[in-house]
Amino acid sequence: MSVSDQYSVAIIEPSRIISQGLMAILHDTDFRVVRQFETIDDFKQWEAVLPEEKRVDVVLLNPALFGTHPSQSLNSFFPDACSSLVAMLYSYTPQELLLEFDAIIGIHDEPITIIEKLRDAVTVASKRLDCQNMDKQELTKREMEILAYVVKGLTNKEIGEKLCISIHTVISHRKNIVHKTGIKTVSGLLMYALFNDIVTVEDIPRE
Amino acid sequence: MIRRQLFNENSQLADLLLVNINLMHILPRFKIDVGVGESTVKQICEERNISIPLFLMVCKVYSLDNYTISQATVDRIPVDQLLGYLHNSHTDYIENRVPSVIRSIIDITQSSYSSHFKAFLQKYKEDTDIHFAYEEEVLFPYINALLNGEKTERYNIKEFQANHTNIQESLNDLKNLLVKYAPLEVEFEKKRKAISELFLLEEDLNKHHVIEDEILVAVVSAIEKELR
Known part of the structure; x- marks a missing residue:
């Protein structure tokens, strides 16, 4: 050997x-x-x-x-x-x-x-x-999907219903997103999603 | 490595600034101008009725890593002057530092997302204002009442400590986003200015929070004990 x-x-x-x-x-x-x-x-x-x-x-x-x-x-x-x-x-x-x-x-x-x-x-x-080393990884497809819903203003419950997953799973995905991107605020995540073409300007609800 | 011994009343203010230029930021909060020649800390503070222990404490917090304050120093800091300093700091952040950083950032984000970025920055500005307003409108009046010997059961410094919200979170996100996604078509010099300014503001706010969370809390707890 x-x-x-x-x-x-x-x-x-x-x-x-x-x-x-x-x-x-x-x-x-x-x-x-x-x-x-x-x-x-x-x-x-x-x-x-x-x-x-x-x-x-x-x-x-x-x-x-x-x-x-x-x-x-x-x-x-x-x-x-x-x-x-x-x-x-x-x-x-x-x-x-x-x-x-x-x-x-x-x-x-x-x-x-x-x-x-x-x-x-x-x-x-x-x-x-x-x-x-997890923070060095990129977001998975599922995490990007969830991030898109988050910045569109959906609640955890609504996201869970759309994707047919439990609210706990949504929360754990969101934790991973925060961990991987290092971005904690929703408005920061919105910018992140725009910069990475996960959502487009048209997707975002006007306040 | 900055020597702790440097921070004594017989040192020249200029020497302190030369070892730590970030001390520039605290000068306006004590109404001290830069360019005071060879004056010592003692001379400058006495001319302006500034408490020397307070001034040196702030300088040390801004200059020494892991500086821990002794009870003896806490006892020598006049509370009214500490509050005055913190109040002036809030005004400085609200009127000068935060708007200036925001202007520099808007200057580099003229992309298609600029309206969303502006909204993000606006939100950051509002969060900061709310954070300082709470201290000005709830905490400081409470401490002033304590100084007048009035003790209330409704509020205490422990409550402030537990609820001291963190405005660093959005600032951190801002740093993260700019370092990674500052638009490539913008001149480097503008990006350097905006990003450096943001990091300096963060450092300054960190020190500001040390003064509030450790020194202010210690000073006020001591008064609360006396009144009990």
């Missing part, structure tokens, strides 16, 4: 036995361990100088490393969350901390289970990235 087909993995684990064991399990799979660290600080120092495209796909870490500062959330350590975060569990960890990980592997998991869990974690993280 070539390097580019593999997901890169960093391991943060104080125990050599555990990290060596993980490396053995991941050997010859679609995951490749690029580096192992004993502390989170060591990892952060290494990652800080890394170009963005070289960021690892998966960070496998032992949640017990948070033991001394349990009140801090995972977010404060990995603010941009580009990688999947996977917990390696073999001692007690508070439930609320575990909730923040993309996957959890246990010391008794079979190698095949571990790999499946890692694959799921990568999917979760890529979905998260898609959400972050």
